[in-house]
Amino acid sequence: MSFHPKMAYDATFHKSSRTLADPGPPFTFTPERRARLDEVLTRYPPDRKRSAVLPALYLAQQQHGYITGNAMRHIAEILEITPADVEDVVSYYTMFYTKPVGRFVLNVCRTLSCALNGAERVTEELCAKLHIKPGETDTSGTFTLVEVECLGACDRAPVVMVNDAWHECVSPESVGHMLDSLRTRGESALTGCHLAVEKR
Amino acid sequence: MEPLLTQDVRKPNGYTLDFYVEHDGYAGLRRALGMAPDQIIEMVKASGLRGRGGAGFPTGTKWQFVDKKSPNPRYIACNADESEPGTFKDHVLMERNPHLLIEGCAIACYAIGAKVAYIYIRGEFLHVQQVLEAQIAEAYKAGYLGKNILGSGFDCDVWIHRGAGAYEAGEETALLESLEGKRAQPRNKPPFPAVVGLYNCPTAVNNVETLCNVPLIVKNGAEWFAALGPEKNGGPKLYCISGQVKRPGVYEASMHVTLRELIEGERYAGGAREGRTLKAIIPGGSSVPVLLPEQLDVPASFDAVQKAGSLLGSAGIIVCDDTTCMVWLAENLLHFYRHESCGKCTPCREGTDWLHKILHRIERGEGQMRDLDLLASISAQIGGKTLCAFGDAAITPVQTTLKHFRHEYEAHIREGRCTLVADWRARQPIGAH
Numbered sequence: 001m002s003f004h005p006k007m008a009y010d011a012t013f014h015k016s017s018r019t020l021a022d023p024g025p026p027f028t029f030t031p032e033r034r035a036r037l038d039e040v041l042t043r044y045p046p047d048r049k050r051s052a053v054l055p056a057l058y059l060a061q062q063q064h065g066y067i068t069g070n071a072m073r074h075i076a077e078i079l080e081i082t083p084a085d086v087e088d089v090v091s092y093y094t095m096f097y098t099k100p101v102g103r104f105v106l107n108v109c110r111t112l113s114c115a116l117n118g119a120e121r122v123t124e125e126l127c128a129k130l131h132i133k134p135g136e137t138d139t140s141g142t143f144t145l146v147e148v149e150c151l152g153a154c155d156r157a158p159v160v161m162v163n164d165a166w167h168e169c170v171s172p173e174s175v176g177h178m179l180d181s182l183r184t185r186g187e188s189a190l191t192g193c194h195l196a197v198e199k200r
Numbered sequence: 201m202e203p204l205l206t207q208d209v210r211k212p213n214g215y216t217l218d219f220y221v222e223h224d225g226y227a228g229l230r231r232a233l234g235m236a237p238d239q240i241i242e243m244v245k246a247s248g249l250r251g252r253g254g255a256g257f258p259t260g261t262k263w264q265f266v267d268k269k270s271p272n273p274r275y276i277a278c279n280a281d282e283s284e285p286g287t288f289k290d291h292v293l294m295e296r297n298p299h300l301l302i303e304g305c306a307i308a309c310y311a312i313g314a315k316v317a318y319i320y321i322r323g324e325f326l327h328v329q330q331v332l333e334a335q336i337a338e339a340y341k342a343g344y345l346g347k348n349i350l351g352s353g354f355d356c357d358v359w360i361h362r363g364a365g366a367y368e369a370g371e372e373t374a375l376l377e378s379l380e381g382k383r384a385q386p387r388n389k390p391p392f393p394a395v396v397g398l399y400n401c402p403t404a405v406n407n408v409e410t411l412c413n414v415p416l417i418v419k420n421g422a423e424w425f426a427a428l429g430p431e432k433n434g435g436p437k438l439y440c441i442s443g444q445v446k447r448p449g450v451y452e453a454s455m456h457v458t459l460r461e462l463i464e465g466e467r468y469a470g471g472a473r474e475g476r477t478l479k480a481i482i483p484g485g486s487s488v489p490v491l492l493p494e495q496l497d498v499p500a501s502f503d504a505v506q507k508a509g510s511l512l513g514s515a516g517i518i519v520c521d522d523t524t525c526m527v528w529l530a531e532n533l534l535h536f537y538r539h540e541s542c543g544k545c546t547p548c549r550e551g552t553d554w555l556h557k558i559l560h561r562i563e564r565g566e567g568q569m570r571d572l573d574l575l576a577s578i579s580a581q582i583g584g585k586t587l588c589a590f591g592d593a594a595i596t597p598v599q600t601t602l603k604h605f606r607h608e609y610e611a612h613i614r615e616g617r618c619t620l621v622a623d624w625r626a627r628q629p630i631g632a633h
């Protein structure tokens with residue numbers, strides 16, 4: 001049902017259309033991660049434990065690869081909030097996964113400056129090489145392809161963020177090499193932040 | 201003007217505490233701690249420093265508004281979200297000149313009477329965060345942060361808070377919500393953060409580059425700072441130039457510099473690429489109106505760019521050459537806005553989706569002439585009717601391309617295809633979710 005007289009309303013992609021994550025196996029933080037979280041909690045006022053929900057979710061994602069229902073429940077208990085509060089946050093932010101992802105998540109920036117420098121072609125090449133569409137994981141479970149919005153390194157466009165590491169000045173011709181070296185050398189194959197690389 | 205914020209960013213050890221201290225670092229903090237907090241606020245006011253996050257609001261005035269009578273603690277929230285498309289200056293400062301920001305945070309805390317500063321950094325900047333975290337630890341060890349700083353009795357903590365991928369977290373009240381562990385959705389204003397901010401306590405939200413200017417002001421004086429630029433636009437400014445130019449990058453200059461010098465000057469971006477000409481320039485991040493090549497002979501200052509019909513915003517200058525289709529550009533940006541709308545208010549949540557859909561079909565050549573009126577009408581229904589400035593930002597690409605390049609829209613509809621398909625674009629429409 002549309003509220004605009006001339007605009008049809010059909011299936012819309014929106015963050016709110018995401019559904020609840022699967023509960024997954026039982027979840028508790030490893031002692032080291034729990035200690036880390038307790039340390040993070042000291043940064044916020046004692047009655048504001050909820051502030052640590054993002055750090056807690058990062059720790060959970062590090063531990064299990066993605067965020068499960070049980071992880072959300074565990075975090076809710078520690079932070080003294082409801083599981084719904086945690087899910088609310090998980091479903092909002094794009095950097096938390098509620099499903100398993102490949103060993104390398106290729107986040108290709110698609111926003112203007114990158115697109116003006118060939119980001120669409122880069123995505124196209126990656127799709128063709130991995131036989132997947134954006135949002136999917138290849139059959140070997142090695143690569144997940146995601147299109148993301150501006151990563152804040154537009155002078156080195158197009159930019160690809162692989163997990164948390166950056167690879168810049170990518171071109172459609174160079175993605176094959178990038179995939180191969182990721183397979184063999186892992187994240188050390190990436191160029192890293194552009195400041196480490198000298199000016200053009 | 202010689203660079204002041206970025207002069208050492210390319211030196212291999214330029215980011216270390218030793219290097220910083222050797223080059224007169226933390227002298228501003230030392231000086232500040234000998235002054236009364238109100239004196240510092242007066243000094244920042246007199247310097248005319250304006251916020252570098254986008255709105256250009258005078259920083260001293262913002263600090264003055266911080267409620268001093270409240271019994272609650274006060275906070276500094278440093279906005280390191282840097283998500284505006286075309287903006288990439290703050291991470292350079294954080295990664296290559298981290299102590300300048302740490303010093304700025306400490307002085308700001310002292311000036312408004314806060315004991316804690318949170319640096320809200322976007323989740324994608326993990327490599328930057330790691331450098332910053334290590335340098336904050338160094339500053340604690342050397343006594344520039346923590347308890348009884350430099351023997352003055354002043355305590356100050358600086359913590360990093362990592363975001364998780366949300367453009368809207370850059371809006372100041374959404375940032376505070378996110379810091380409190382909620383969705384990054386803005387609050388109603390007023391009350392402003394200076395009165396009711398983080399944990400309902402008085403809070404000043406300042407951009408990274410803004411805070412980095414504070415030590416310079418305290419060290420060298422308000423008059424010196426103001427004299428660096430045109431009236432009311434003092435101090436050094438970082439410009440981010442990206443898109444279709446020869447040498448994209450971050451350039452520091454005084455706001456006397458013109459947009460044309462920045463884009464075409466040999467010291468700066470070097471102009472359009474071989475054989476290409478400029479077509480359109482977005483001077484302040486994706487949220488501001490487009491300027492045409494003949495409008496570039498104005499100083500790149502907050503006031504002059506506004507007079508020219510656009511805004512300096514975050515100084516993220518995006519340059520498009522003659523291979524760029526303006527309908528495609530609007531579609532690309534509306535994809536961004538539709539994805540990043542926080543969903544709190546209906547005009548923005550639904551409207552950005554509608555706008556994107558219509559632009560998508562016009563770009564593919566399936567549009568009709570009446571779609572142009574539809575675009576204008578939906579934009580008008582969003583503009584000024586939303587909770588935060590995002591709504592106005594989202595319609596800007598549509599409104600300005602329609603204003604300056606209506607003929608390109610009409611050509612798409614008449615010909616049933618995009619008439620300017622460049623070789624850097626996809627062969628097939630991809631990712632059409």
Ligand SMILES: Cc1cc2nc3c(=O)[nH]c(=O)nc-3n(C[C@H](O)[C@H](O)[C@H](O)COP(=O)(O)O)c2cc1C
Pocket residue numbers: 250251252253254255256257259279280281282283284367368369370371372373405406407408410411588589590
């Ligand atoms: C949708 C939206 C996104 C914003 N994103 C950012 C951002 O990424 N970084 C930033 O510094 N300011 C951003 N701002 C501006 C902030 O709301 C705020 O004005 C700024 O942090 C204030 O700091 P300043 O006075 O030092 O500029 C954004 C504003 C809006 C409305």
Ligand code: SF4
Pocket residue numbers: 368385386540541542543544545546548549586587588589590591
């Ligand atoms: S204008 Fe958009 S981004 Fe801002 S509060 Fe409303 S829905 Fe959220």
Ligand code: FES
Pocket residue numbers: 109110111112113114115149150151152153154157158159285286287
């Ligand atoms: S547009 Fe890709 S990093 Fe900014």
